[in-house]
Amino acid sequence: MRKLYVVGLGPGDPELITVKGLNRLREAEVVFIPMSSKVDDSIALSIVEKISIASKVIKLSVSMGDKTWVEKVAREVCNALHKFSCIAIAVLGEPSLYSTSAHLLASMKCLDDVYIEIVPGVSAIYACADRVLMPLALGDEAIAIVPSARVEALGDVVGYFNTVVVVKGGKIMAKAAESLAQKGFRIVYAKRCFTEDEVIGRDIIDEDYISLVIARR
């Protein structure tokens, strides 16, 4: 049976891939890496280049503004599944969280006789919380994970949560953080944790997409 692995690479540090993820990438004859022109997905490529695998690495061109990318890329991966018995798709962070791989799997029309395994990864959310030695939840506390574009709409909902993690940085990240600070949350801004480009502080200093805010009461 042909195999398709989707492997979460973790937040950026090549050592933060799991042992299983590393083994699956080594087993795969071809490793596909979705790359977006908009977002700096070269982090995923740099991880794969630093870990020791003999597999062939192929970049997949993802353009979120153009809805036709997914059909095109799905066909490309399906073609590879006809040629090779074991392939992998490697994605930054954790595959279940805002990953292109979910769109890709949903669009692939060649998966009937394919064994699919998604190998979990460390998400940037955990990596950044751990980097600042901050628990996200203790006891019976609850957490919300919210893209910055939707923080304004949170409204009174925040009252229920002890921690709100604002993901998908960008132009509105600072506004989202200010809104939470006004509601009594302490704010930590964290960018590219566990990498050479790591920035951690109280101020939202740029519009990096791979950044987040942890707001905790």
Add this chain to the structure above:
Amino acid sequence: MRKLYVVGLGPGDPELITVKGLNRLREAEVVFIPMSSKVDDSIALSIVEKISIASKVIKLSVSMGDKTWVEKVAREVCNALHKFSCIAIAVLGEPSLYSTSAHLLASMKCLDDVYIEIVPGVSAIYACADRVLMPLALGDEAIAIVPSARVEALGDVVGYFNTVVVVKGGKIMAKAAESLAQKGFRIVYAKRCFTEDEVIGRDIIDEDYISLVIARR
């Protein structure tokens, strides 16, 4: 400088530890494992026994009903930090999520001159979502992570979220899941994902603490 590593072991499969976590456990002279009599924390011990490390392994007795455990155990780990230059605390899952290590670090009075690093792990939440090939969030979707004891109090707050993950299984897990199903969520029950004891289905079949419900619209 003496070193203290807190290492997330992942959900149960020994291969789901990160490469960094494995390296840190190998570097440590002593590896402490918090063990609760109430919860079956022997999973953490079984992971450490299966991965190849030469470090001395010491069990820490945690009893959540007795508040004095944390002071006692904190002293025990501090004593080890006086004897050894590098020690580790290994915990199931991800250290920032409902982990005894957060309580322990907060109670240790010997950390002034100690280098502390928390190495992230794969949480059961991600492991179970990946196991059932289910994305937790796409696009601008938001996620809530809520202990089962607090699901009833969620009320209208659920309207904001696309996915609610109910953690900390137990007697009230089934009731919590039913409440979410009535509000239009599809329910997946998952227990000990990526282990030999894995159970995945629609029905909440037992009161295992290491189980969760993923509710998604």
